[in-house]
Amino acid sequence: MTDLSVVKNTNSPAFDVEAIRRDFPILAQEINGKPLVYLDNGASAQKPQAVLDAMDRYYREMHSNVHRGAHTLGDRATTAFEGAREIVRHFLNAPSTKEIIWTRGTTEAINLVANGLAPRLKAGDEILVSHMEHHANIVPWQMIAERTGAKVVPVQVTPEGELDLDSFNSLLNERTRVLALTHVSNVLGTVNPVAPLIEQAKKQGVITLIDGAQAVPHFKPDVQALGCDFYVFSSHKLFGPTGIGVLYGRAELLEEMPPYQGGGEMIERVSFERTTWNVLPYKFEAGTPAIAEAVGLAAAIDYLDRLDRQAMEAAENALLIRANELVETVPGMEIIGTARQKVPVMSFKIAGLHPSDIGTLLDQQGIAIRTGHHCAMPLMDFYGVPGTARASFAFYNTLEEVEKLFTGLQKIQRLFA
Structure with missing residues (x-):
């Protein structure tokens, strides 16, 4: 930057x-x-040959559905898929792979978090966003606010395109429940000082989400150093394939949140009397995942790490x-x-x-x-x-x-x- x-x-x-x-x-x-x-x-962003080769090799040599396959191709696919999760964990410096959730992209990741936090929100609560957010970090919160009676409150920006810190300080209060900020503006290129803002929010018990879609192509985030509760990004902006994204979330919060979608993989046991959920991260990964895309994203990160x-x-x-x-x-x-x-x-x-x-x-x-x-x-x-x-x-x-x-x-x- x-x-x-x-x-x-x-x-x-x-x-x-x-x-x-x-x-x-x-x-x-x-x-x-x-x-x-x-x-x-x-x-x-465009894709390096290493990403194209990794996805081609996956389809040629190991394609199968992941987990529970009692055969060699299933083992190969699962190894590659879970290996990709570990590469993403390392890229973000997340404490555990169980905190790395595969999504379709940044937008789905934010929707997942917004829906998961809805039970915590009530009338009068406030969700703090900024005036420079992508619609994906505004509209999901508006939808949840409409359901819960909460209110979305925008932090102002300066004419130069920086967050107005006076506005932030005046709006962060005892009613604030969620702070959702972009790390880097997709319009302005502004790199927001998210770490100190997260620190301020945490002192008041505010849950924090950082939209890293525009940040990760340019620098490596460290979620532990940032101290955020959630960090989200999309593969295709990080020189990887479309159709897959990442949600990092603190395990304690993910454990408390209800599943976003129901179906295969995210269950532990199903009966007509009661269904119980799978452990993290699978609790939030209903259905067959984007396996080749996860392999491609891992290859993109590996490529960048060699530079x-x-x-x-x-x-x-x-x-x-x-x-x-x-x-x-x-x-x-x-x-x-x-x-x-x-x-x-x-x-x-x-x-x-x-x-x-x-x-x-x-x-x-x-x-x-x-x-x-x-x-x-x-x-x-x-x-x-x-x-x-x-x-x-x-x-x-x-x-x-x-x-x-x-x-x-x-x-x-x-x-x-």
Whole structure:
């Protein structure tokens, strides 16, 4: 993550981006006759060959349903599947694999927690979120609040796109039961100071959930150091496959929460008189899981662990710094979100141009960005815009691609001059 006040625009010689790019087959293609410049990593990151190979090998050599299989393929699949859980546990520095729950993604993980905490909530209780949350960390809490009589209360943000700590301090009170915050904003790239906020919340007995979907592609979280009760993320933003995500939860809370779904795997014993639940983590994993996807996520984490993470972060920082330097080359361009601590995400608008037009015309030049409200309508309302254009960078992007983005924006501007 970048502290824009201190980091200089330098590339780390320890990080060979061209070698890295060869690990991602999709990047070697042309779009509309131009080399692909993929700058939509905040929506979904590309997959290294190691992930593709791991999933292919799973289907070719070991596919079977997991657990209880009395044959070799079942044992192989179960070993790979539970091995993936251990890799995720290590990645998050969670105390135990029983605290690692497989979900379909960040959204399902938050819904699981919200539904599990509903019995704790009553009329008058408050659920504290921030104004910069993704809809996935707003809507589930609104649904639970409607059921229980609780209230969702938003923490304000500053014009620079940072959490307003005065707002947070004034809103955290004896009625607060849950604090649900994004670690990194998908729109602004802001890295929130979640650790001290969690510490404040814990002093009042508040349960804390951190949405790490946009954080994990850029740095490794440590759930024990953060002290959060729940941490959630999606595989596909972490260079792994779609269709699987992770919920870390403190065992004591998971034990107390009711199951989110019913069916196979999550049961201990079923009768028409009474059904009892399986132990953690299986209590929350009804049905056949995404086995190949778990294997793919583990391969993505293994791939990242083989990189020099410090050099990787420095390379990403250089991309964002160069992009900020080039903003002045596009008259009328305004950056939305100028927080001091950021990952390489740049949301912007250009006077006289609609974000969707910018995205379409950049695509004609082979440049992929995202436009719209980015599932953060309350934040768009705060800035008084219907949407933005967003370029989100990853460690496999190059300074040359940053230059191409701004050359493309200059061309578009001349079209409308």
